[in-house]
Amino acid sequence: NTVAQDNIESSKNLNNSEKLKYLPKGVQNFINKKYPNDSILKAGYKKNLWVKTYEVHYNKWIIEFDEEGNWIKNYTPDGTATLESLPDEIKKVIQKNYPKQKIVKLEQKDENLYIYLDNNKNLLFKIK
Numbered sequence: 001n002t003v004a005q006d007n008i009e010s011s012k013n014l015n016n017s018e019k020l021k022y023l024p025k026g027v028q029n030f031i032n033k034k035y036p037n038d039s040i041l042k043a044g045y046k047k048n049l050w051v052k053t054y055e056v057h058y059n060k061w062i063i064e065f066d067e068e069g070n071w072i073k074n075y076t077p078d079g080t081a082t083l084e085s086l087p088d089e090i091k092k093v094i095q096k097n098y099p100k101q102k103i104v105k106l107e108q109k110d111e112n113l114y115i116y117l118d119n120n121k122n123l124l125f126k127i128k
Contacts, residue, residue, distance in 0.1 A: 007044040007045055008042050008043065008044035008045070008046065008055055008057065016031075016039065016040045019040050019042065019043040019056075020032075020040070020043055020056070022044075023043060023044075023045075023054050023056075023065075023069070024054065024065070024067075024068060024069025025069060026065065026068060026069025026070055026071075027054050027065045027069045028069075030063075030065070030069075030071055031056055038058055039058070039059070040057065040058060041057045041058060041059065042057045043055065043056045043057065051067075052067045053065060053066060053067070053072065054066075054067075054069065060076060061074050061075070061076060062074070062075055062076070062077060072109070073107055073108055073109040074106075074107070074108040075105065075106060075107040075108070076105055076106045076107075077105075083095065083103065086106075086113075086115075087127075090113065090115075090125050093123075093125075094115070094123070098117055098119075098121070101117040101118055101121070102117065102118045103115055103116065103117060103118075104116050104117065104118050108127070111126055111127050111128075112124055112125070112126060112127065113125045113126075113127050
């Protein structure tokens with residue numbers, strides 16, 4: 001089956017622990033440790049070809065995990081990223097060098113923060 005499948009929509013009316021119940025232990029531990037008080041919009045898996053990933057959706061972020069429950073990345077769906085959510089030093093660089101650009105997507109992988117602007121420019125910052 002090469003069609004993408006997911007069950008992410010199916011958890012909308014549940015509380016956080018119910019939404020995480022069927023996700024791998026690694027996902028549950030990561031979320032409960034890092035974001036214990038943030039309200040989860042939805043959670044579940046996505047399957048594409050041979051790859052299955054898990055996603056936990058928040059108001060502004062989506063957190064993606066591999067099949068074993070290891071963190072892959074945080075990212076924003078297009079259009080929801082704002083300067084306010086960035087660290088001050090990164091915010092200043094963007095305001096100074098790209099004052100007219102809008103952020104269309106943020107992606108955090110390991111120690112890197114990727115910022116995609118609406119002029120097709122992509123910025124990379126190291127996060128301490």
